[in-house]
Amino acid sequence: MTSALILIANGTEEMEFTITYDTLVRGGVSCTSAFVPDSESSPGENKAKCSRGLVVTPDTILASVENSAVADYDLLVIPGGAKGAETMSGSAVVQALVRDFLYKQKYVGMICAGSLAAKTAKLPRQPLTSHPSVKEALEQDFEYSEDPVVLSGKLITSRGPGTAFPFALTLVELLCGKEARDSVYGPMVFPPGTPW
């Protein structure tokens, strides 16, 4: 079964995290959320307080999956939220996972400030987008785009909560095909004229 590892930390943007997780599950992807600890986390702690106060219990912690993640998952997702993205992009484990997934030709999705991990993982210059608030930190090292979703090989980047649905639907289509995307799309009941 196609599977995704979706990172979460204190300060993660809960809409970006939840829309991606839920939409991938609807598309038939087996999703595992993994908590990335920060400097204030106790060892083994597994509860994320998100950017607007939502408290989530992740499926597992990063330390439990980091060694087998590249073998076990088809997609790695790094959501935004300033504080959560700072924790993830600053983690040497996450940086190595980003490089390893791409090296093994597996997908990596980054949205909002999550795109900072492309820089800290020292990915080569390529097309990329992010939340406008971190554009300045990225535009020198990447071919910065303002498209809602940017595909560059196996790296998919996006902009914010408002682009989280097209980001997640793109991931469903890449992993499971157009038919899976279509089957997910209908029951969500997007308003007429929605541009994705």
Place this chain on the structure above:
Amino acid sequence: MTSALILIANGTEEMEFTITYDTLVRGGVSCTSAFVPDSESSPGENKAKCSRGLVVTPDTILASVENSAVADYDLLVIPGGAKGAETMSGSAVVQALVRDFLYKQKYVGMICAGSLAAKTAKLPRQPLTSHPSVKEALEQDFEYSEDPVVLSGKLITSRGPGTAFPFALTLVELLCGKEARDSVYGPMVFPPGTPW
């Protein structure tokens, strides 16, 4: 400070819940999520397993706020997700809250299958929408609409995850004004052409 009580139960649609909660917080609304127990819940239990597996720790439990809710909050929100909406719409406490909020001229928002609570609370015939999957259960008792967001006095209804952003932004505007809605809208980075 303007405040909202957002219900959550096992089986709640996590995107509808999270988008509403997060967007209202961004708009300056003080949000409290309250767990509505089902027949399998232990007394005092406060953890919701949502429809696609997200595990959320709500801010409080319904029993702790039910007596003062109408005095304390300006808005009551009932999200969808088949199982969660069944629990909420079947709860005599929730039914009474819906009636009491509207009687006191406070706002009530229902989205997706959450609109079933309009029927179980025996609200008078009026314009309403819901997820298409529960249209049949509602169209005889209400002036059923397929608009993404339907306003009927203080009752605001909507359709599904795909309409959760316009639903939540409408609630922000009603509670906090157009300026608050605009200040929330920009940083979300919706794609060009988004119809809300």
